[in-house]
C-alpha cells in the first residue's frame with residue numbers, strides 16, 4: 001500500500017515536472033535575453049531625460065536594469081514588460097535589492113499586447129523586425145513629445161533625432177526620437193519670431209518629424225524650410241527668418257494592437 005502510494009506520488013511529481021518544463025519551453029520569445037551594458041543604459045536615460053514622476057516603459061525588460069536605474073536615478077515610475085517569467089522574477093528581485101519597489105512594476109506580458117500610450121519615455125533593446133512592428137503603434141498611440149530610445153536598432157525610415165555611440169561599450173549605438181504630433185493639413189497658429197508674434201495659417205506636409213509647406217502671414221505666403229517638429233512644437237525658417245510655433249494636436253489612437 002505504502003509502495004503503491006509512493007509510486008503514485010513519484011508519477012505525479014514526474015508529470016508536474018514535465019508540464020512545468022513544457023510551459024517554460026513554450027515561452028515564445030521574439031528576442032533572446034541579452035542585457036544592455038550599464039554605460040549604454042546610462043546613455044539611453046541621459047538622452048531620454050526622464051523627469052521625476054514621469055512614466056517610463058521598457059518593452060522586453062530582461063532583468064529590469066533600465067527600469068530600475070531610471071527609478072533610482074531619475075525618480076520615475078517604471079514599467080517593465082517581459083514574456084519570460086524568469087526575467088520578471090529577476091526584475092522583482094533586483095528592484096527589491098535596489099529599494100525601488102514603490103516606483104516600479106514588472107508585468108509578465110507579450111509586448112505586442114501592451115498599451116503604452118501613457119508613456120513619457122519608451123525604452124527598447126529588441127530587433128529590427130520587432131521595432132518595425134512597433135513603429136506604427138508608437139506613432140499612433142504615444143503622446144506627441146514623448147521620447148523613444150533604442151539600443152542598437154533603429155526604426156527604419158523614421159530617422160532618429162539623435163544617434164549616439166557609447167565609447168565605454170565598444171561604440172554601441174543609442175537612437176533617440178521625439179514622437180511628432182500629426183500636423184498634416186491646415187492649422188491657424190501664432191508664430192514667434194525675434195520681432196514678436198504674428199498670426200499665420202500653415203499648410204503642412206509631414207514626413208515623421210520633418211515638415212514642409214507654406215506659412216500665410218497676412219497677404220504674404222512663405223515657403224517653409226527645414227521644418228522640424230519636437231512633439232507639437234514646430235521650428236522652421238523662411239525668408240532668412242527663424243519661426244517657432246505650437247501646433248494644435250489632433251487626437252489619435254490606433255485601433256490595432
Ligand SMILES: C[S@@+](CC[C@H](N)C(=O)[O-])C[C@H]1O[C@@H](n2cnc3c(N)ncnc32)[C@H](O)[C@@H]1O
Pocket residue numbers: 028029030031032033034035036058059060061062063064065066081082083084087109110111112124125126151
Ligand atoms: C535583448 S533583451 C533586452 C533586455 C533589457 N531591455 C535590456 O536592455 O537589458 C530582450 C528581452 O525581450 C524579451 N522578449 C522577447 N520577446 C518578447 C515579447 N514578445 N514580449 C515581451 N518580452 C519579450 C526577452 O525575454 C528579453 O528579456
